[in-house]
Amino acid sequence: MSQSTLVKPALGIFEFVCLMALMTSLVALSIDAMLPAMNQIGADLGSDSQQQIHLIVSIFFIGMAFGQLFFGPFADARGRRETILVGLLVFAVGTVICMLSESMEVMLLGRLIQAFGVSGPRIAAMAVIRDQFVGESMARVMSFIMVVFILMPMLAPLVGQSVLIWFSWRHIFTLFLVVALIAGVWFFVRQPETLPKEKRKPFTWKVLYQSTRYILTHKAVMGYSIAMGCIFGAFLAYLSASQTIFQTIYQTGEQFPLIFALLAGSIGLASFFNGALVMRLGMHLLCHSALLCSIVFSLALLAVVFAYAGVPPLSVFVGTLFVGFFFIGVLFGNLNAMAMQPLGAMAGLGAAIIGSISSLLSVPVALIIDAYLIDNVYPIAIGFAVFCSLATVAARWATSTRMN
Template identity: 45%
Template sequence: MLETAVARPLSRSLPELVAGFALLTCLTALSLDAILPGLPAIEAEFGVSTTDTQLVVSMLVLGMVFGELAFGPLADAYGRKPAIMMGLGIFMVGTLMAILATSLPMLLVGRMIQGIGVAGPKIGTRALIRDQFSGDAMARIFSFVVMLIILVPMVAPAFGQLVLVIGHWRGIFISYAVLALIGATWLVLRQPETLPQDRRIPLVFGKLATNTALIVGHPKVMAYTAVAGLVFGCQVTYLSTAQAIFSDLYNAGTRFALYFAILASGIGLASFTNGRLVMRFGMQRQIITALVGMIVCSAVLLLLSWLGSGHPSLLTFLVLGYGLFFCVGLVFGNINALAMEWLGRVAGLGASVIASVSSLISVGVALLVGQFYNQTLYSLSLGYLGCAVLALVLVLLARSVSAEAV
């Protein structure tokens, strides 16, 4: 029997719990990655450029900036289920707008609304798990859910490609709606509320503003948050341009999903190995080593791109890209925990602020770097190199700053 933190007896099986939690949490990764094979069709239908369709990815992340900031306090004030259901409802509105879009601007508004909404299940589901389980039981649930979260980005483009084979790019958004409805139905019928009334924290906007100011004003927290944003920004840039890169440079066609999965598995491998490595070397050393690795890989990729007139061989891109993604996975596995170390009594709000600010930075990076895409790897390799150098400087500066925990 799994250890539970609520008095109500657990009547659901472990596979059901993992599947339900993973479905709600993985909507974010699916929303980001499954649409990638459809970007050329969107470009053709609306008569826009590759640079314009990059916004289909960026606007989702921009919406998450606002959603991540709001749903943490909402889940604490009104309960986990209402927050998740509110998020799913907003997500459905954005999805419907995208399905009915008659222009790229209308589609982008829908994507931004989707981003606001998808933050609800992303944040609320983690709170559900934390409320119901503790100790080894919580670690067990999280490990299964994280395993599925790692696998979803690897297979999401293949899922999107399959939808395109049998239908239209709008069918990808219809599949989002179906999955959201399945998740909402499971939540209503099978998952009880886990936050009792006496544990809820009322929304007091003055106190929220004061605590937010403490978090934003903490030099170490903001330095590590900026690092997270810079590295995530590299990934958003890659997601925005991946379809175009593999099509323009390597004529990948239907092999795009395979190449995408190969690179994504680098992050997966890093996630699986990080636990053992961090216990041996520590978070800071792990992050510094990973950032140095990013600098080396991106510098070599830039050099070989220059020698190849912007078109290094596919094998070169996959090998160096895999190294880059492995290093990115190591940073992701540690940087949020390092930032959260300095947030004691405001950890819940702090997690929302960190996620929101890092998402905002990542959108800025993606918009800046993505506009320079010119059917070469120059902009992508330069983006990774510049962000990794800046992130390393921030980590080293944060180590030298003295600060008290909030």
């Protein structure tokens, strides 16, 4: 899609960034606000398996993978606004099921429905951004959105901890409903539809097959999507096991949300840095530099963990992660923008398939890593080393096909 065919943004860049960040941050809120409560939820719902408790986070990404496959074609056929409406309604149903659950099985079912629904706002928001921006401009907007978006992972565990102090964990889901309502009302009052009816693609199996085949055989799209899945898989292993790492292995108690916020702040700092420089240096240079640095980080983390027999001092472990997460923060916005760049004519389906590929790849990666996490952080260090390296290989492959 050429720059001249892009829809002209209707909102100022500041309001647009804040709105899109809030819309997409429902995903982060639904994950990170749960972290302080996971052990309590497991105890209340009769689960004594840490692996099953970790599924409260991991299974969310499975639901998102299938939700994105549904809402991608839906967004291209019915428009961005209707996609957000349907997604928020499904999200609300899943949230109520979680709130009223009396067993871990019902909780996990609710989380699947929640994740399926939240895929609607996420896909529609990505498509709205792609409708109005492309290339480095999109990477710049995505980086600024990540700055606002990252406030949610920083604040959500603190909010979840506060809810646990004053109320029960069930009211964390009340919070989700309130934020979803605010995001929905703001979007429908302020953001016009960015996909006119004459540009919509009516759903047919033939069109779906042709579009999907194009995306799955586009080497640059697939290479960057696989790279994103590898990087996020290693990060998801840390994310879903973060309470086990900091509250069980390191015994940090109520300091856990503060440590989590500090590490999330590194990703926010990277996103701000990327947004400021991507127009000047280009997303490819920044991305491939960050990939190389991520390998250096993972090897340093591996050396530190082995030097201290699997449990380095908390300050050393957190300090190393803080540096490494900066490079991972540079990767998140750029890899997604680079994968989306060739897909302007099918932004909804493109965002869906890219998101699904990265999710379906990252969840097994995270589950494999976390299965070995018991009383040391060897699995986390090894996971970052292996999958940062694989991500670099995938991105190099995508770049070589792009240049040929």
